[in-house]
Amino acid sequence: MSSHLTERADVTAFRRFSRYFTARTGVLSDRYLGLARPLGQARLLFELGEATGLGELRRRLEIDAGQLSRMLAALQAQRLVRLSRDPADRRRRVVELTARGRRERAEQQRRADEVAERLLSALPPEQRAELTGALTKAERLLRLAVIELRPLDPASAEARYCLTAYATELAARFPEGFEVSDLLTADQLSAGRGRFLAAFEEERPVGCGAVRTLQPGVAELRHLWVAAQARGAGLGRRLLRALEAEAAELGHHTVRLGTHEVLGEAIGLYRRCGYREIPRYSADPHNHLWFERPLTGPGPSPDPAVYRPAHGPATG
Amino acid sequence: MSSHLTERADVTAFRRFSRYFTARTGVLSDRYLGLARPLGQARLLFELGEATGLGELRRRLEIDAGQLSRMLAALQAQRLVRLSRDPADRRRRVVELTARGRRERAEQQRRADEVAERLLSALPPEQRAELTGALTKAERLLRLAVIELRPLDPASAEARYCLTAYATELAARFPEGFEVSDLLTADQLSAGRGRFLAAFEEERPVGCGAVRTLQPGVAELRHLWVAAQARGAGLGRRLLRALEAEAAELGHHTVRLGTHEVLGEAIGLYRRCGYREIPRYSADPHNHLWFERPLTGPGPSPDPAVYRPAHGPATG
DNA sequence: GCAGTTCCTTGACTTTCGTCAAGTAATTTT
DNA sequence: AAAATTACTTGACGAAAGTCAAGGAACTGC
Structure with missing residues (x-):
């Protein structure tokens, strides 16, 4: 029946996009942006915003407790994060970026922006606007899909x-x-x-x-x-x-x-x-x-x- | 000037999308789909279509010669690929999927489709079509941007x-x-x-x-x-x-x-x-x-x- | 207040990834 | 035909990633 065929076509389009997108930009953004840092640490640094409980972080990144502990210790040794205890439950620990960590993170973001900008700058303004529109719409619908x-x-x-x-x-x-x-x-x-x-x-x-x-x-x-x-x-x-x-x-x-x-x-x-x-x-x-x-x-x-x-x- | 602001907004939209998309689907598709195989091997298996020269493969995946050699040896031991010499230049070697390798690859693809389908199935047909349209358009424009x-x-x-x-x-x-x-x-x-x-x-x-x-x-x-x-x-x-x-x-x-x-x-x-x-x-x-x-x-x-x-x- | 949990750290691995250099066979250059 | 080059394999190693289990401190439930 026709609706089944439509569905297949949608899946194919989605997969095509996904493959193309990760091949094209995923590689760049991962490897490149981590400065001289191992990927895990770079990812952690990137994910850290406000003060965050380790548990939440572990859940978000799906990372082993031991591994997280060690990575944070490494980042702390580099003075990029500060670890403290959660006053409400002193078993828990809380990570926070130091000023230096925030600088590093900003630099990471800047590089990511640069990559994006280089890609976009190839397009004349009209087509750039079209792309932005399509991506914004796609994001909105993806967000909707995971609700x-x-x-x-x-x-x-x-x-x-x-x-x-x-x-x-x-x-x-x-x-x-x-x-x-x-x-x-x-x-x-x-x-x-x-x-x-x-x-x-x-x-x-x-x-x-x-x-x-x-x-x-x-x-x-x-x-x-x-x-x-x-x-x-x-x-x-x-x-x-x-x-x-x-x-x-x-x-x-x-x-x-x-x-x-x-x-x-x-x-x-x-x-x-x-x-x-x-x-x-x-x-x-x-x-x-x-x-x-x-x-x-x-x-x-x-x-x-x-x-x-x-x-x-x-x-x- | 206004065109500069527009450009910034485009970069931001692109980056937002990129982050969201890789967080949402990139993780899944990488980890999940490789069956029980290390990522490198899974990637290799996925990238193998027709018989391919090792040199080309190395260039495409930007991988060290030694590493490739070992990975292929591992895949060969699992009877997933067949290695042979290029008759035109017998220093060169050529990889090819075996029947079993092709089955594995198909299974990998099937899983990827399944993930995509599960995501899409949340949306009613109209919104699914909208998403597909937006992604197709975005892909077209990205392809255009890298020309x-x-x-x-x-x-x-x-x-x-x-x-x-x-x-x-x-x-x-x-x-x-x-x-x-x-x-x-x-x-x-x-x-x-x-x-x-x-x-x-x-x-x-x-x-x-x-x-x-x-x-x-x-x-x-x-x-x-x-x-x-x-x-x-x-x-x-x-x-x-x-x-x-x-x-x-x-x-x-x-x-x-x-x-x-x-x-x-x-x-x-x-x-x-x-x-x-x-x-x-x-x-x-x-x-x-x-x-x-x-x-x-x-x-x-x-x-x-x-x-x-x-x-x-x-x-x- | 004591047993059971929870949250995290540490130690002790294994696997994978990435890199360098040495070695071998085939091919090209001189 | 010797020398140089190319295409790949192998060995050796270090760094990173991932796993498992033991243990300590803090909390919870009875």
Whole structure:
């Protein structure tokens, strides 16, 4: 089927790019920039920003504890970092760049910039701008791709965190205000009656959404929220599509939703994603517009039933 | 000045992307995919396609002769490659993957595909297509950026190669035919009277173009050629901008050119790049349209005088 | 307050990577 | 045909990277 072929082509394009990019720039940036330092130490120096706990560093760089310990000792001997104990837990140690370390790091960055600049300087301004645009867009979408969508127990602490953030925001934006009591209860979403999805960026919740059965065949989408710091990446759309897929999996053929007139971005999103305005179908006092989208009919995007959201970690 | 700021922003965007991309996927693809093999051997296995001479391999991977020798011995012991002597010069040796080696390589590729697919599968089809589009565009532009533009002696073998390829193509496309004798002579382009630029992709000529003085302040652009295998990347535009910069450097304020009515792509390029059609200014029998562009006036692109083409190797 | 954990350091390796120099066989130059 | 050069292998070694286990100090849970 055609969507499978499309997927193959995407994978191929991604891999081609990845190979080309690492071959072209990866080599340079690694070897070159480390000054006279072994790669491991250079990488460490580069990764060090604010004062960091060794544990976090170890997790980030996936490095053996012993190795890290020795590398830091070497950097300390060169007076590039300062090690101290964490006052809160004196087993823990904290690394920090010294002034000299910061200078070295700046020099590293400068060299990396230089390599990038030499590459870019070959292009006339218009094409350079095109490249920058493409890379920025690609980065935004990659960032979006690594955000994990997971179904969550609506009674869980994480779900509550998302819903509270959502309610707080609505309270600020709706002229009439908004109360946590206006939300669906966990009970109304639990097994059989609906689903709750949350989006995690590096294990921190940055979005959510719920579907629940409205009548046989028809689901209602509610509480679509994207945290302020995660906006502009397309997460709203991704959540929307994933919620539609959940609805389809629950056996529905149509999704409806109601929204508030002040939520301009959301209204735009629904319109762009194939939703059509329909007459009022609910009595929710916070709703002024109602939308609907068929899950199987023709729309501006491929059949969402084909898109299977990953349940569980994406990189596990 | 504003163009400098733009450039900084481009460098920053490039570096941001580079960092993010290598952190996100580079690590995975290196570590993971090599199965249980050391990185060097995995890389070697990956790089081996057709039967390859060791010398070429050494040059490509920038690896010490001794190291390569030992790595290949290790791979041979695992029956992944076959070593034989080059019949033409029996000092030379040639590596080739065995059937088993090819299987291993395919497995490596499959894993890489899997990683890519897992990442991409998080995105709904529309956003996946957007990402693929952005990456494809970025790759095209990166490829374009590493094509080197060099001024060449128009009498050199490489220049002659380009011009012959250009003439051959015109001969096939023009109904009236085209002769090498219709080209400018090296003499007409040599020092003081004009400049000849050639584009090299990995040291192979893939395009060219010339400017020469038509009258004080006015340059003529001629013989703009892009090899068939390098088309679609934007090289025509890059050459055009570089030739304009050369003209500006020679002290001209205007560039003119004439072209043949069958050269649709070229005509489109000139139009997109700020050229306006003007009345006939030359008697060249192969020309049907004439164009002109001021080098200092306002145009759809920033002042080309700001863009300094790199003379000499870009990664030197 | 004591056993069990956690966080980190140290010691004792092995493997891999990278470099130099000596050596051998084939080829080219003189 | 001898000398020089080229293409590769082999030996020797040092530095870096990676692994495992033992141990000490600080914290946690009962």
